[in-house]
Amino acid sequence: MLLRLPYLVQMQIIKQLELYEYFFLGLCSKRTKLMLQRIRCHSFDKAVINTFRSVLQVQKIPITGEKVVMYSAKNNMENMHLRHEVKFWDRRIQLEFRNTTIRCRISTHPTLNIPILWCKSKHQNLLPMTLHHYICDVFHLYTDIQIIFRFSRLSDFPDTMEVDNLWEYASQYQEGHVQFFDKINIRNSLNLSEFLTLEVFHKILSVEHILIQAAQYITVEYLWQFRGCTAVFEMVNSISNQDLVRFLNNWLEGDNRKLEAILVRMNYASSNTFDKEEIFRNFDVKPWDPKRRARRFLYPDGWRVLDETDPADCTEGMDIERNDGMLATVIITPTLFRFFVWHQRFPDPVKNKPMIKPPMVGEQKWMMVGNIFF
Amino acid sequence: MSVENAPVVDVDEAAIPVEKKMYYRFESNDKKEFRVSELAIQQSETLNRLVEAMGYTSEDVENKPAIAIENIDGKTLKLVFQWCEHHKGEAIPVDDGSVPKIVEIPEFDAKLMDIDNGLLFKLIWAADYLNIVQLLNVSCKKVANMAQGKTPAQLRRVYLLPSDEEDEAAKRAAQEAQDPRAREVEEEFEERKRQGGNSFF
Known part of the structure; x- marks a missing residue:
């Protein structure tokens, strides 16, 4: 139904979406992705993987990025307080990348109000690269890989x-x-x-x-x-x-x-x-x-x-x-x-x-x- | 900035002559008739221009046939006019794109839009067609709110979005319906390729 609405109405709806909602909408199908790219109500340039905050950001050069989604291994002790604070969404999300299927449970960050994607620990390094790939695709960004990291969390470094x-x-x-x-x-x-x-x-x-x-x-x-x-x-x-x-x-x-x-x-x-x-x-x-x-x-x-x-x-x-x-x-x-x-x-x-x-x-x-x- | 603080076009009630305060009659495409006050009609740029152009007197309104709105059904039009009557005389927001629009849905509007998704989308169509700015704002906001906490799979259901496979199937069906011979040729070509031929001709 959304795809049949007039262009300006679509634009008005899309403009009201949070960044993560915009991203998830772009994941629905090739047509929704094209719709978002045509409307282009966001003009970001690049994505950032911030392993320090376990978050994916979209960035307008040269300004600091805006947070889209968080990610975490389900057994990551540093994020455990977030796992137990808010109940999970009733559905999972499934992402395909490099011939691997990653299934994630989702909860909402209590203060940032963005989703946290929880994956199995074996995917903890691949998930940020997967999200980076999809975010670049949906937001129509340069595919440059930009990473913020700390040596103290080197085990979380994305799989690249x-x-x-x-x-x-x-x-x-x-x-x-x-x-x-x-x-x-x-x-x-x-x-x-x-x-x-x-x-x-x-x-x-x-x-x-x-x-x-x-x-x-x-x-x-x-x-x-x-x-x-x-x-x-x-x-x-x-x-x-x-x-x-x-x-x-x-x-x-x-x-x-x-x-x-x-x-x-x-x-x-x-x-x-x-x-x-x-x-x-x-x-x-x-x-x-x-x-x-x-x-x-x-x-x-x-x-x-x-x-x-x-x-x-x-x-x-x-x-x-x-x-x-x-x-x-x-x-x-x-x-x-x-x-x-x-x-x-x-x-x-x-x-x-x-x-x-x-x-x-x-x-x-x-x-x-x-x-x-x- | 809230809608209340947005730049507005003031509706000058004092400028409306007393004798022009009357109720217009409209008819939906399923022949349901509605009487709508002149002040409520001002919320719709399209209808407002239409009645201005018609120049009806009070007698005309009663004696002439109701104004037909041919592409909106009675159920939708009832919601539209309920909204217009409730918000009659209110300022109409002007969106010049200079500030990000933050829309809040008033309680009345929230109750009015407590309807199934099909009817909500019809309401949006009607608000767009009749150019009712604030109704379009709140109804679009309602649709945007439906995305909250939804996975892509859930969004597909909420917004009735076909999957890539469904889109492909629909495209194939449309092509076949248009030209069955084209499909046969394509299949023949694929068969020859499988058999090792590198040229169709």
Whole structure:
């Protein structure tokens, strides 16, 4: 009957649905899925598997996702209070994925009011991937696999060896955690809460975009061994002015044609600061010449970086040029080192405008670069 | 934002001449007649424009045949006019799409819509056809509420949604009914493929 209603009426009904109801409706048949895709009253971009919260989210880039459904193994002790708090729905849901049938009981989360899908423990790692697959299909999203996880719940990690964007959230590292990264293939980006002690040739340093939030112990060797596109190291303690000189020399003498941006922020609690005069006196640096490059650097789609002023504004930056003609801009303040390599010296100004983070209630205005955040 | 707080078009009762307050007669497609006040009719943009265009006097309303509404049955129309009479004179919400619409169903409407699903869908059709904005809002909300706590299998039953297999079967049946020869050709083609032929001709 729903499918026979006029388009605008269908739209009005669909708009009133909760996200999980919308999702379940899309699972009813190919026609209901097409109806939802035609009406398109939600415009999300990607899905997120949040293993920390056992929840699947849909995300509008670069804003945090909205929760659609929770999942859990029926014997997961951490979620047991949720299992006994609310009675089960009177029907189960059955999902097919990778030639496996997963049958789940359903209850409603007492405060989030979203369904919790309870599966057998043997499916606990496959279920999040299954839900991700179906959510991408129904919401018509990019199929990028984005996962938030904690090492303390590594046994819950979804059944995949391929991840596009991986966010490790607030873990205490232990021996053996580095081995996790030996196995997994990160196709685009990695966000680590703390720096792991690893060899400088470890494949983590080949990830396209990396953000390390508490990189106190990172040394300059990691900077110059980074083989990806953008790297952001926050709360750094162990990098001195001479280290930055070594890094810049290394770039000038090398042939790295992939690197686009490196940002190093000094730990606010540190007594160390960067001294631009001391660093620049070692190089033939030149101020911005509008004939040689644009004012604003076109920051790639890496991890989101926020600042009170535009982090990609290179008006005050000093330029250095490599023998092969590659131009880089260096911007140094006492607490922040920014290094941008101009693969496009004059990017399309339409696509290269300063971005303001969509503000949360009561939040100050932040300028941002990058768009990976979930 | 609640419907009450939504931007509204005020119905200016003072502007309605006293002599125009009269009851119009409508007839459903199963020949049931209804008398509806002019103020109640204003809830329906379609009927309001219709009676304005007709320019009936009080005598016309009594002497001329009832206005036929040919695609709505009496049972549905009774609900529609009950709703319009109850909400007559109320402001009509304007949906400019600028804010997410949060609809609350008043007690009267909830009781009115305590009906089987078939009749509810007819009510929605009627509200859409007659352009009764708030009735459409609340009836769509009622239908949306029916999804609460339902699995996909249950949603299929509630909303009478055919499964993929049923859709396929219906499509095949429609094709066969349209052109039985086409089906024969298709079967012959499949048979030849099974026998190892790679060309139909």
